[in-house]
Amino acid sequence: MLQRKYLLTFTSDIVNEPxxxxxxxxFDLLVNILRAxxxxxxxxxxxxxxxxxxxxxxxxxxxxNAKVQVKELNEYVNKSDERCTxxxxxxxxxxxDAFEIxxxxxxxxxxxxxxxACGMCVDACPPQAIKIxxx
Amino acid sequence: MTKVGRRITDYxxxxxxKRNYEEINSRIKKGDAVVLTAEEIIDVVQSQxxxxxxxxxxxxxxxTFGAMCSSGAFLNFGHAEPPIKMQRVWLNDVPAYAGLAAxxxxxxxxxxxxxxxxxxxxxxxxxxxIAGRPVKLRATAYGTDCYxxxxxxxxxxxxxxxxxxxxxxxxxxxxxxxxxxxxDRTLFTYMGKLLPNYGNATFSSAGQLSPLLNDPTLRTxxxxxxxxxxxxxxxxxxxxxxxxxxxxxxxxxxxGACRALAVIGDMKKMSADYVRGLYFHKYGTSLGVGIxxxxxILDDELMRSVSISDDKILAPxxxxxxxxxxRKPLTKITYAxxxxxxxxxxxxxxxxxxxxxxxxxxxxxxxxxxxxxxxEFLLTQPVATFTESQTFKPLDLRSxxxx
Ligand code: SF4
Ligand code: SF4
Numbered sequence: 001m002l003q004r005k006y007l008l009t010f011t012s013d014i015v016n017e018p019x020x021x022x023x024x025x026x027f028d029l030l031v032n033i034l035r036a037x038x039x040x041x042x043x044x045x046x047x048x049x050x051x052x053x054x055x056x057x058x059x060x061x062x063x064x065n066a067k068v069q070v071k072e073l074n075e076y077v078n079k080s081d082e083r084c085t086x087x088x089x090x091x092x093x094x095x096x097d098a099f100e101i102x103x104x105x106x107x108x109x110x111x112x113x114x115x116x117a118c119g120m121c122v123d124a125c126p127p128q129a130i131k132i133x134x135x
Numbered sequence: 136m137t138k139v140g141r142r143i144t145d146y147x148x149x150x151x152x153k154r155n156y157e158e159i160n161s162r163i164k165k166g167d168a169v170v171l172t173a174e175e176i177i178d179v180v181q182s183q184x185x186x187x188x189x190x191x192x193x194x195x196x197x198x199t200f201g202a203m204c205s206s207g208a209f210l211n212f213g214h215a216e217p218p219i220k221m222q223r224v225w226l227n228d229v230p231a232y233a234g235l236a237a238x239x240x241x242x243x244x245x246x247x248x249x250x251x252x253x254x255x256x257x258x259x260x261x262x263x264x265i266a267g268r269p270v271k272l273r274a275t276a277y278g279t280d281c282y283x284x285x286x287x288x289x290x291x292x293x294x295x296x297x298x299x300x301x302x303x304x305x306x307x308x309x310x311x312x313x314x315x316x317x318x319d320r321t322l323f324t325y326m327g328k329l330l331p332n333y334g335n336a337t338f339s340s341a342g343q344l345s346p347l348l349n350d351p352t353l354r355t356x357x358x359x360x361x362x363x364x365x366x367x368x369x370x371x372x373x374x375x376x377x378x379x380x381x382x383x384x385x386x387x388x389x390x391g392a393c394r395a396l397a398v399i400g401d402m403k404k405m406s407a408d409y410v411r412g413l414y415f416h417k418y419g420t421s422l423g424v425g426i427x428x429x430x431x432i433l434d435d436e437l438m439r440s441v442s443i444s445d446d447k448i449l450a451p452x453x454x455x456x457x458x459x460x461x462r463k464p465l466t467k468i469t470y471a472x473x474x475x476x477x478x479x480x481x482x483x484x485x486x487x488x489x490x491x492x493x494x495x496x497x498x499x500x501x502x503x504x505x506x507x508x509x510x511e512f513l514l515t516q517p518v519a520t521f522t523e524s525q526t527f528k529p530l531d532l533r534s535x536x537x538x
Contacts, residue, residue: 085200085411085423086494089327091476092335092486101476106494123416124328126202126490127423128254 003050005034005076005117006060009069011042017066020047027051027059034116046073046117075133076117079110083129093124147190153434156516159193163510168193170507172500173344173430173441180442189438194507194514197349197441198363198427198499199341201491202413204325205305205376206422207243208261208402211297212272214238215289220282221274226260226291233274237282241302244422256420259412261301264293265365266407299402301365301410305375307426309347309394310382310450313338313468315485318456323417327490329455333480336452337488341496342445342470346428347396349441351388355431357517362398363427363503366409368512369400379527386447387440390467394521398426409499425495427503431514445470452480460529 008019015038024031029051037044049056063070079099086108090099098114099121101107121130147154162168169192171179176195180188210231212221220237223230230249231242247256263270269290278285293299314326315336322329327337342348350356360371375395382389402410409425432438450473451464465480472478473487506512 085492087201087492088489089337090488092337092488093328093330106492106497108494120328123323126327126413126415126421127411128414 001050002053002056003048003113004056005046005048005073007071007073008045008047008063009042009071010045010067012040014067015043019063019066019068020045023049023059023062026062027055029055029059035118046076048116073117073133075112076115077110077119077122077130078112078133079108079125080129080131083127084108084125085127085129087126089124089126090121090130093121094118095120152186152189154193154431155433156431156514159431160513162193163507163513166508166510168507170194170196170429170504172497172504173197173349174497174500176438176441177343177444180438185435185439185442188442189432189435192432192438194504195349195430195432195438195441196427196500196503196507197341197344197346197430198425198496198501198503199307199345199491200409200423200425200495200499201339201341202325202415202421203303203306203424204245204421206261206301206303206424207241207257208264208299208301210240210242210299212238212240212291213295213297215284215287217284218282219274219276219284219287220279221287222276223274225273226270227255227263228271228273229256229260231257245419247419253419254414254416256412256414258414258420258422261402261422262407262410262412264299265402265405265410267293293403300399301369301402301405301424302372302397302399303422303424304373304397305377305395306398306424307346307396307428308340308375308392309345309351310389310448311339311392312464313450313452313473313487314455315452315465315480316456317454322455323415324455325415325418325421326455327488328416333483333485335486335488336473336478336480337490338450338470338473339490340448340450340470341491341493342448342474343443344493344496344500346426346430347394348388348443348448350428350430350437351384351440352523353394353521354437355433355517356396356428357520359515359518360428361512361515362400362429363425363499363506363512364398364400364405365402365425366406367400367404369398369426371396371517372399373397374521377527378521378525380522380524381526385449385467386443388443388448390449391451391464409495423492425499427499429503429507429512429514445474452478 316329411423
């Protein structure tokens with residue numbers, strides 16, 4: 001079983017296509033919608049999918065054929081260790097505890113795998129160490 | 136740690152249980168001083184007792200690194216050709232105060248750009264200067280017979296200018312508030328991002344490592360005290376603005392914002408690791424400053440006070456959605472609880488965040504310890520200590536007659 005995160009960008013003409021339904025149904029994937037912004041000129045969908053590597057590849061192919069722009073997301077945000085002061089402000093902001101504190105060194109680390117790309121931490125970090133990665 | 140108990144202090148005045156600054160400094164010079172951090176001393180006192188620890192340890196070092204809004208820098212740019220009496224000054228488009236002699240200016244940490252970019256301000260400019268980066272200087276003037284020039288644009292750095300020193304009117308508050316938010320919207324405050332419905336709580340003190348909590352009546356800290364400031368040696372200049380002593384005390388330490396210090400130090404010797412421009416979203420800029428203060432163990436009483444631990448230091452929790460200076464604390468919480476990651480409030484688990492860096496606080500206390508051990512940092516007896524009792528006055532609306 002693999003878990004991957006994808007950012008899907010689509011134009012207004014395919015907004016009505018039931019794409020998430022299709023990838024769940026036809027490729028037997030577990031899909032978690034992390035974020036959805038849909039406007040009159042199309043939309044962006046951030047999903048996390050879980051399934052076999054093969055099935056994920058097929059689903060991506062299906063999406064590409066359906067004219068959806070697919071981008072795999074490894075890190076939605078990144079934390080600059082050089083700018084981070086290890087204060088811990090992000091700890092109580094992140095809804096999924098993607099930031100962790102080591103109570104011996106008191107350093108804060110970022111676990112990108114847990115991140116659900118909500119963006120909440122970005123404006124919470126005083127030295128501006130957290131940035132949204134270039135998508 | 137291992138140094139404790141290695142030798143019996145030979146100059147400890149057995150009868151009066153005392154030692155003085157000269158004795159401590161002569162041991163520092165010989166490389167013999169026993170120095171521990173305010174964190175390390177806790178276990179030593181617990182296992183050996185105050186008396187034995189006081190006998191064996193000469194100095195305890197403290198540290199803190201947090202947002203200190205009341206900070207800023209005096210700069211002298213030198214004279215231009217032809218000369219200018221700068222009336223208005225900008226550094227990287229952040230206004231600096233120039234109502235001083237011709238080419239002196241003060242840039243405050245919370246001053247922001249005038250174009251609405253409130254995420255870049257004095258704090259960032261000070262960090263850039265200390266990091267050695269060039270900063271754009273712009274100045275205008277009305278022109279005088281002796282200073283004919285009316286404008287200048289140039290680049291400056293710490294290498295090109297004359298004096299550059301931090302002069303922070305209020306730093307290292309002795310304890311501070313804990314902030315939470317009962318309202319149904321996110322609040323952006325100087326205490327950070329406060330999530331709705333008691334979604335989190337933020338605090339800002341190094342607790343047991345915090346300088347002024349380790350010598351709570353400031354017996355050994357006063358004007359002229361040499362300190363660690365921004366990675367270099369600096370000095371206590373004055374009492375901090377809003378200095379007060381009338382805060383309830385528990386376990387020997389005040390349970391809220393109380394005393395503070397004005398500090399001064401040479402920016403040219405500082406490091407950007409310990410001076411950092413900060414931005415609080417929708418609030419504005421500030422300066423993260425790292426400060427460490429050595430506490431000389433002159434007697435048992437000082438050893439007792441430096442052994443304070445996070446479970447004995449309380450901070451008041453305030454609801455920052457109440458927009459009044461008269462808001463009352465909801466409860467008091469220990470730093471041990473705050474640092475554990477969550478607190479209980481109305482039966483609910485509320486996640487906590489520190490705004491100050493405990494990692495850097497520790498790092499500073501350890502660095503100061505090394506400086507003293509290696510004989511690079513001598514202790515100073517204060518030239519003068521601060522007032523023993525002082526209140527903090529509010530600003531009320533008054534007529535001329537009521538003043
Ligand atoms: S809020 Fe920013 S500076 Fe503080 S620990 Fe998190 S990433 Fe580091
Ligand atoms: S973007 Fe959201 S989920 Fe990801 S680390 Fe930041 S707060 Fe956590």
